[in-house]
Amino acid sequence: MSEPWMIAGAWLATGLTIALFSFLYKDNPFFKIAEHLYLGAGMGWLFQVSVFSVWGPKIWTPISNGDLMVLVPSILGLSLMTQFIPKISWISRYGFTFLMGYGAGLAIPASLATDFMNQIMGTLQPLAGVSSMTPLAIVNSLIVAVGLVCVLFYFFFSVEHQGHFKKVSNIGVYFLMIYFGASFGNTVMARFSLLYGRFDDLYTFSGGNYFYATQIILAGMVVYFIVHELLRKKEASEGEAAQ
Amino acid sequence: MKETLQKFFKIDRRWIFLLLTLALFIPVMKPLGLPNKSIAQETERVYKAIDALPPGSFLMLSLDYDPSTKPELHPMATALVRHAFKKNLRVGVVTYVSGSTGLIEEIFSKVSKEYNKVDGVDYVVFPYMPNVVAALTQMASNMYGIYTVDRNGRDVSTMPVLNGIKNYKNMAMVVCVTGTGIMDSWVALVGDKFNVPVAGGVTAISQPGYGPYLQTGQLKGLLGGMKGAAEYEVLLGQPGKGTSGIDALNLGNLLVLVLILTSNIILLVVKFL
Amino acid sequence: MTKNKALHLAVLFLFTAGSAFAAKPAAVKKAPAQPAAAITGFAAADMPYDVGGAALLRWPVGHAETPDTVYTVFASTVENGGWVKADEFKAAGNSGKSVDLPFWAWDGSSSEHALKVDLNAAFGELPAGTVVHFKVESSVNGVVTAASEPVSAEPKGNWFRLDRLNNVVLFVVLVGVFFWAVSHAKRKGLFIRRIAGLDAIDEAIGRATEMGKPIYYTTGNQPISYIGTIASTFILGEVSKKVAQYDSMIQVPHYDPVVMTVCKEVVKQSYLEAGRPDSYRDDSNFFVSQDQFSFAASVDGLIAREKPAAVFFMGYFSAEALLLAEVGAANGAIQIAGTDAEGQLPFFFTACDYTLIGEELYAAGAYLSKEPMLLSALKVQDFGKLVVMLAVLFGTVIVMLGAKFHWDTLVNVVVNVFKAY
């Protein structure tokens, strides 16, 4: 791609970036344009991915090679389209019940294995090395075990959480709070580095070789907000004067 | 008094947004060089391992990150390539994330000029491959089984950079920079099996998960997040995006802490007024 | 209590029965005794419980073996010659214990070597019925010290993953408990404690009605086949029933078109059940985008413009969780969230007024509908948790004592039972 295209791209990217950021100040036409453009572009990107990775190789190629098995899912898929005709929209059930059955069938053994059994084992296994562990490590493993039991008790639906039960479930809540707090704190920096990345791009595009894209677009937007605000005030005062 | 303080609770969010913008944008324009604590051991281990390689050794880089993790991982990859070129190592680049091709291009178009390195003689960039496990397994016996051409479609068999390189046995080291689980594949399928030293660079979020690998020595070293990149730049003596990035993160995190502390102090004062 | 005991016995029985079928050293062909520099007792068999294309080799640990001894395994698909190196390992790193199978499916000892050889890696896809020949050589510092006679085995696909027996048992028990709970529920009714977040739903809808503003409901970003999404559609059913009763308005922006299809049915039926089919509007469920952040941008825009009185986030969310919840909070909506995306829970928890944590999302539909069949499901969830709590409490004690007094078998049993293979 040639130089002018790259500069045009920089202006476009800068404009869209600043337009989305402007929502932080308040809703405005620039944001609405960027938002709608994004809606189209996002679906457009997914559309081309779907065409070149599913429609082509997984539907069209097999059919033209005479592999008619793909017609079955195609018919199931087509049944979804009956949504647009309310009278026969019940046909779409054939399509989505297939998806639901598949999802449910996959979920049962997989959840039991990775999130149920392996988590119990992960709690017990460290203790198998108890003879070679430091006292501190043993205490840590026990904290995990006790904490886990208390958290599970917090979720227990069959008893009202009163008296001693209340105490146990409260301990569970503390463990949940630590997890939430730690997980929140751990994410903060990652989000900042993303924002830093966007700012870095904006800074790059503010250079002379990009004809000061960032400054000019930013200035334009600030002028818009000022003028808009002034007009609004003027209208308001005229409205008052008229009364 | 109480009312004025309580107003702070309902402060317009946009003031906070403005503060954050300043905290992150100022370092972009002008790195402040805020004190960076002593260099982490894991970072130093990566640096020393690469520094100890004799000139002409082959360093394989697996750069597997896309624009979403670029701010953290791109500075790392850039610093690693700089280091390799500075030490006159031969560099090969593979990738298993389709979004990374443009970013790899960005590194080499810039850094190769700084060190007068020639594509095909001093470095080679292989095309993107979708299936990481298959590719890593194949490279164990003969890498030309899957990589016949470079990213521009040129035949690699005659390239001087690959002279005498056939499989992992001929490689001095592998460094994987990634925001995905691809590093685990390198450790399990390559490092453990073929005695090739493997080091890595990951995002700050996933960094704690690699502790066990470091302990057992399955990973020779690890760069973690923006901080790891900044530290590597310090070791290399070439401050870059990692250094200004860590400035920005320092200010950003501190801002959050100041904000939540302020709001709690006000809460206390209001309570006792 | 006796019921529980019987259950325990049954489980125990199943596992022992399983071990009866466990892979015994079922050699297809045994090598005859060999002179001095020979590896004796080398046997090959099909690798059990797999799809095929792998064989299991076993042979006793040699007398002259040192930890540095290297074993090299060769395989061939033809009668004579054609040997291909299939694997190579140090003697110290391998024994009958290193095969990763549970005790009821495998009895390996540390006085033998056992190795799973993946033949597809060496030969590509093997046609069914191929007989593969194996031999093994030991060497020290590259000098071959001993070799075995070739033996053969026919790798084939098996019909049951015996190593996953614990998974099957757990599933069957859960199904059993479910039907027990159903029959119990019909006879006596079931007690369920209150769930704070769900009691707030009425309040939120009431407020929306008073203010004359819409309610927003989002179902997350997963397809209809995902459990969290399905749970969300149940809750939507209950919420929209109340919305219909209060004559308020609900808006459901969608990420997935199929989920939209299902939700249309659900909302329509709720309006019917509430006796207000005329108030139902087909465009209350509408599609936005299947792209994560453009969905977030658009819904943020909608919330900022329409300023809904209440927003529900039910289902699986990724990074867009906070993008949506913070805009809702800034625009003064009552927000009730429920998600099984544990990574996003902290953000909903801090930005929303009420948050259903993890499984509470699945329980919510049943809780709201009060239907005995559905409530029984909650009892199964509780039973599962009880199993975990007891397993962890007793398991901790047993494993610690076992490790202390070197009851290795006991520790092994406990750890195996809860391991997913």
Add this chain to the structure above:
Amino acid sequence: MKLIKKTIPLAIVFTVGVLTLLSYYVPHKVAVDFVETVSKWENIVMAFAFMLGLISLFRTHYGKITRQVPGWGYSIFVFIGFLAMVVPAIVTKGRTMEAGSITALGWSYRHIYNALAGTMFAVLAFYIVSTAYRSFRIKSAQAFVLFVAAFILILGKVPLGQLIWDKVLGWTGYTVSQVIGWIMAVPAVAGKRGIMIGIAIGAVVTSFKIIFGIEKQYLGRD
């Protein structure tokens, strides 16, 4: 009518569900092939579902333009954005890179899609700060624990925070990285594991209800 409207759909759920479930326990190639086929089918059905969404989107915005509802002008940009991605994609056959330089699709991807997606993701940085300011107020013992955990993590992740910790709490002999390591590996694991196990068991029960047709509200009434 009930047969084709309700019974057959429920039979589909049951059959597909049970077969998929069994395939986890059956290692034979038959089962492997079955799962492979069904997941390929799912892929195809989802491709149709995507078209359903696309058509809905177009209908909505086309309707807005023709009826000239307030703000209809913005709807035009939906189509512009769509074409800006799809036209280059058709020209370049879906490739973003060719011979080492980016194609027209690559250009659109980088300067439109990626700029927008990256920015929306980055907006999270602002929201995370305002949420923190609003909600990390110590009003109860539980809120205090939440606050402390978050505070330590935010502090200890950056070098400046580590310096501050060493100055103020260096005497304890623990570095902030060690404390973070402990929090993430011990109490946070207990909390997370509890949630995960609960979710797993809930998912199993819900799946079970769906496969056996106990929960069938999603089918609608008739």
